[in-house]
Amino acid sequence: MQVVTPEEWDRVEAVEGVELGQLLAGESVSLQYFHIEPGADVPEHSHPHEQTGYVVDGTLTFVVDGEELVVGPGDAYDIPSEEPHAARNDGDAVVTGVELFTPPRRDPDWAE
Template sequence: MQTRTFPQVEADTGVTRQVLADSPELMVVAFTFEKGARGRRHSHPHVQSTYVERGLFRFFLGEEAFDVGPGDSFVIPSGAEHGCECLQAGRLIDTFTPRRDDFL
């Protein structure tokens, strides 16, 4: 098995992104947020699972808003509009299926 190391890139103001692992069927990505940084509302055709490694976040999924912290996880369906606000600096581990080729 061949492994690759991906660079950490600025995804938005106060947010960095690093691909941790990928295959055509699945991708794991770490997002690191400064307090107050936002993940802009968006949607994509991928199913996304989010795990909160550290920090506190307010997520928006459609019309719903909910707060999550370390150890929490949830799934965002394909095509659902979502975004977040970082309430306490932290890191999210997102898994996408299929792979987000736009992150490569």
């Protein structure tokens, strides 16, 4: 068993106002933390990993195929692998949450 405390998280400002942290990567899944400031945007991207997430605080707007999908505290979501998606924080509060990636996302682009 592996345990990682918040002090050990690898946190990176992936784009302005968007902090991501790779928490753990197991054999078949990885866990990531996100912290998105008001007004921040995650540009459209895709990856070979299925991405499942849970919003703890704040409200996040995803854009998928031109459609806006709003998720808030307690909402969960799933983005299929290779599906282009973007996100933005249109609210006044920080958005925080966690995401699972399968297969594991061991070396995400944003970590460089």
